[in-house]
Amino acid sequence: MSPIQTSAPSQAPDMSGALFGHTADGMLVARVGDHAYAMMPGRDGKHYLTSGWRIARPMVEWTRSDFYAHGGDLDDETAFRSKVLEQAQHFEERRLLGRRDVPGGAHTPWGPSQGGTVYAEGVTSHATAGHGGFKLSADRNRKVRPMLRAAGGWYEEDECWAIVAFTFPHLFTALERRSAERTIKDSWPEAWEAISGTILAPGESRRKDQRDFEIAHTNDWIVVSAITSEQQKGFVECLATPGGKRGAGMEERRFLVRADEYHVGRFGFVIDPDRHADYAGRSSFVGWSGRESP
Numbered sequence: 001m002s003p004i005q006t007s008a009p010s011q012a013p014d015m016s017g018a019l020f021g022h023t024a025d026g027m028l029v030a031r032v033g034d035h036a037y038a039m040m041p042g043r044d045g046k047h048y049l050t051s052g053w054r055i056a057r058p059m060v061e062w063t064r065s066d067f068y069a070h071g072g073d074l075d076d077e078t079a080f081r082s083k084v085l086e087q088a089q090h091f092e093e094r095r096l097l098g099r100r101d102v103p104g105g106a107h108t109p110w111g112p113s114q115g116g117t118v119y120a121e122g123v124t125s126h127a128t129a130g131h132g133g134f135k136l137s138a139d140r141n142r143k144v145r146p147m148l149r150a151a152g153g154w155y156e157e158d159e160c161w162a163i164v165a166f167t168f169p170h171l172f173t174a175l176e177r178r179s180a181e182r183t184i185k186d187s188w189p190e191a192w193e194a195i196s197g198t199i200l201a202p203g204e205s206r207r208k209d210q211r212d213f214e215i216a217h218t219n220d221w222i223v224v225s226a227i228t229s230e231q232q233k234g235f236v237e238c239l240a241t242p243g244g245k246r247g248a249g250m251e252e253r254r255f256l257v258r259a260d261e262y263h264v265g266r267f268g269f270v271i272d273p274d275r276h277a278d279y280a281g282r283s284s285f286v287g288w289s290g291r292e293s294p
Contacts, residue, residue: 021059093173221271
């Protein structure tokens with residue numbers, strides 16, 4: 001692959017098939033086949049990746065309204081180019097895998113299939129009006145590790161698709177395999193550790209980190225709902241429960257937290273009773289009227 005110059009846009013596709021350019025207002029964009037990408041300006045001088053589809057006009061005529069999907073934050077121009085080249089590699093690998101489309105009509109747990117893609121004999125993905133996922137034949141499903149195996153051979157598209165990619169990596173692109181590995185670590189950390197023989201460290205599995213957080217804060221007050229206070233300017237009114245648990249009969253307390261301090265972490269905001277005052281005054285929460293202390 002030819003090196004990509006970061007100081008000026010390409011005027012012809014490089015070896016990856018990616019074409020880089022700028023719009024009339026200076027926005028960095030790229031095309032890979034029918035796929036279009038832009039380094040979209042965001043807030044506070046930041047940028048994010050966005051994409052479009054089959055924009056027929058020259059890149060110099062592209063506008064923000066041509067793009068609709070958010071693909072994550074970007075640190076700089078180099079990161080944008082790297083993302084585009086990653087996608088170009090993915091599309092080429094997918095082409096070489098020789099997947100084939102099939103008509104819809106099959107019954108799935110998510111409704112009638114509107115169309116499917118055969119990855120290999122016994123490995124088919126289906127799309128429906130609201131969801132989708134993979135169906136493995138009985139022979140294929142027996143190859144899935146028991147701790148990850150779905151009895152019926154159906155694997156939904158949000159998380160469980162990764163089990164299929166993890167089991168049959170040769171049917172997936174490098175980008176898909178990386179995403180599948182990340183999903184397995186996040187969603188089934190015990191299975192990953194048992195299969196790989198490695199222990200996931202903090203920060204390597206969302207579900208494991210969340211469980212550790214819940215154990216560490218079982219007896220702490222965790223915010224379950226928050227609203228900017230109309231009565232106490234500069235504060236956020238927080239409704240908290242022990243361990244952040246929800247449901248009928250759970251004890252609830254309200255606290256005031258300074259607005260500039262209230263930043264929700266990955267798994268919730270932990271109340272510090274030594275700094276965050278109990279609040280029993282008029283509430284900005286709908287439904288709390290009449291429940292305040294006199």
